[in-house]
Amino acid sequence: MSTTIRFKIDGKEIIAEKGQTIVEAAKANGVYIPTLCNFEGLPPKGCCRMCTVKLNKRYMTACTTPAADGMEVESDTPEINDFRKGIIELLFVSGNHFCPACEKSGNCELQALAYRFKMMVPRFPFLFPQKGLDASSPKLIKEQNRCIMCKRCIKAIKDDEGRSYFAYQYRGNKLEVILDKKLGKEISDALARKAMDTCPVGSIIYKELGYYQPIGKRKYDKEPIGSDIEVQQ
Amino acid sequence: MKDKIIKITSRYQNDRHRLMDILIDIHDLQGYVSDTDIEVLAQQLGMSEVEINETVTFYHFFSKKPRGKYNIFLNNSITAFMRGREKVKKTLEEECGTKIGSVSPDGLFGLYSTSCMGMNDQGPSAIINDKVFTNLTPYRVRKLIADLKSGKTLDEAIYESTGDGNNSDPDVRSMVFNNIRKRMILLERNYKKFEVIRNLLIKHSPDEIVGIVEESNLRGRGGAGFPTGLKWRFGRRVEADHRVIICNADEGEPGTFKDRVLLTEFPDLVFEGMVIAAYATSADIGLVYLRYEYRYLYKYLNRILDEMRKQNLLGENIAGVKHFNFDIRIQLGAGAYVCGEESALIESLEGKRGEPRDKPPFPVQNGYLGYPTIVNNVETLAAAVRIVKNGADWFKGFGTTDSLGTKLLSVSGDCKFPGIYEVEWGTSIREVMEMSGADDVQAIQVGGPSGVMISVKDIDSLGTTDLMKWYKPSGMMVAQKTFDRRLSYSDLPTGGSIMIFNSQRDLLNEVVMNFMDFFIEESCGSCSTCRNLPFLMKKKLEKIVSGHGVRKDIDDLLNWGRIIKVSRCGLGQTAANPVVSSILNFRYLYEQHVKAMADFDNVFDMEKSVEAANNFVGRKTILHHV
Amino acid sequence: MEKKIIATTSLAGCFGCHMSFLDIDERILDLIELVEFNKSPIDDIKNFTKQVDIGLIEGGCCNSENIELLKLFRENCNILVSFGECAIMGGLPALRNGIPIEECLQEAYIDGPTVGENKQKILPNNEELPMLLDKVYPCHEIVKIDYFLPGCPPRAELIWNALVALVTGKEMELPYEVVKFD
Structure with missing residues (x-):
């Protein structure tokens, strides 16, 4: 039995291996589907x-x-993109998320998505929730103001x-x-660094590191997120 | 306490999947679970403390702070408000000497709010420890609290006679009433217990049983309406060491209470349904997920299961069928609406927070502990027994072509006779109104907050925008002759919750707001959409009803309601329905509130905004030319 | 072509956005061919002297004066633009939004480690001072704002592109590199 499957994303033919998710298959074919809670090597959880x-x-x-x-997937459509932008804004x-004061700025996936989707101002009112910060670990800071509950660190x-x-902890909002x-x-140095790298935003910060890359040299300063996946047409 | 906890965990073989039971046992012992207890649990179960904490903090009936000797959970259904909940709450607070959300100084009473507890036909009601108190009035509250203060037990405090039917069973002894108003094929009294297990299973192969149920076109009665026979067939198909039948008795949709009545009056029918399902799918594990609110039935239901075991209707080689081994365990929930969603229910059964799983894989492929799992509603299982007994053709004699059989409706709100009505599918809303004695009707909520709000007026006259049309496939937009719409899978599908609101009700301020509070409270929080949007939409609704809305705000609500449709589970996808369906069908109510000419209003109030700072520094508020 | 009229102000901001405005460097000479400045710290005109085409707002609203000024701008400007993170989302001053104003004042004037001698525990309450709001408000939650230029500060390129587009009526160009939040 063949393990190759064919389907379409926005009309484009995609060739994939059986067992791949749509995101993985799209990536392998040069199609970028924006993700945020997903992380290579971790079981996906659509959060x-x-x-x-x-x-x-x-x-x-x-x-x-x-x-x-034979799937026909719609991804890059005005409706779906508006939902995605809405999610970023939410x-x-x-x-x-006060970007200028965040260590992750420039390398933050949430910010990068906001850039990609050209968010100038969210359509929703800012809620300014009261959230805390846990610095009790000798290695890590857990900044709750920036957490987007993506579950990556949990997994x-x-x-x-x-x-x-x-x-x-808790539920709902x-x-x-x-x-x-x-x-x-007791967290090890390596695991603490891994925790920071796993976090898509600046909610898990490795202590004593701070800002380590100048503006202009950070991951998303010049090229939009996903452009490494997209094949130049 | 440490030793006691170790004793409890060893009772469950230190199995982390039994964390719900362990936590319930700890609560029974001391009313809450402390951080030190969590430390012990983490050691015993081989988990981290945050993992235990995750489950503890998810469920409404668990607490990390000490609570009272008597913990009073006052129901906050919309119909409870319509029947005087505010006065009852005020009296409770006065008599107990504390506010909702806290414990009285003497430690005697803890007062809390709780979502719909399946007593809408006899509210306001409350759960006190494990007992249910219905039809509360200020007078009854004063008497009850005085009794408890004088040292009477809760049992003694059920001073009035117990409810009808099995509510007076010695193992139930509750003051709950069944209020069965109309019986048909499901609720008819001629049920001969376990006849199908005893006489029919031996005559039919599992495949034939699945065939009968498929032939009958029975569809899930919880609300989603998935074909039951197909679900059973899917469950059979997957190779596995074990298979699981789950009875979903987490009836949490506000306004439904039919499963409570079925479990009270026909528990044998429901359990028989589980045994038949197990036979048909070769399942060996049976679980009933019983919502905590129905804990007062726990002992009674377990007694029935014991009787079944004694009669070899559970256990090994059931009813003489070789190798047919199956037993049932009742698992209590702990207060979470989302656990009615089948995959969240399974997570909860495994001792975790009730967070829905991504699908695929579906529970029939990969469910409880990874085994193929079939989750059926209480009513579905009961119907399956009648179908296997009387045949698919008999069943097809009821209902309409696309919706066969009958449906239990839970009717509450502004009508003379709230209660349970068993009606044929295809019954019109008008007929339901007539049956229940509802003369003055402004709106009917079909299917609970996640369903639709139906209006008296025809919508055509209101006009439709493109935004409104987007929702057309959802069936939420009501066309003409509203009350002639029929309950059926093709027109108005429903899990059976029917709430009636008369012309005096303020639909936006009272009803829609209450429903949005419900979704805000009950979201598991996992999806970015459902975690945030209900709260934001409620804020926007508040803006509108406070007179600060503009037309764009109505469109914003419809737009935002679209985004929430990408949530993972049914709770999330429908969490905007109260707002959306009321805009679609009652747009004039919104139009009345918004400023027709303005295109911007900010709600900002300078005087209020400077008050706190001015008070603190000690200066008067003087507003210039603002 | 008649010159468009521009006004600018800084509310609860640090003037960084205005500095960035000046970072358009010699193009300010091109700009001055296209526009005329009215009320603005750039030319130090204190009051509106005529109806203005484009108003640029830096900073959010933290006190009563900010609110009054913002409303004044809305009345006097045909198009109002929030420029910079503070105008758009409160920015740095909004870090106090999660803390009750009483605690902020207590810390700032009485308990804080950088407070000098304040034995009488004096809190600023002179009538001449603007009154503090309970939180810092983004400008678009007070008045209608037509356009938003993010950044802390917004890149000079972004300000230039936006102004040229608004003045000439052409579509705004938004190259990826110029729209940033920091």
């Missing part, structure tokens, strides 16, 4: 809804949906016994991601 595509009149997350033969107003940062360093006090105290 942010950025990679929403339309499939058989239904909205599906492309990071969790396996590619299948994340901006529901936190306190990625575990000890040898599979216990998570991070977890959700009170939801937050917190660092285990005990595990956070």
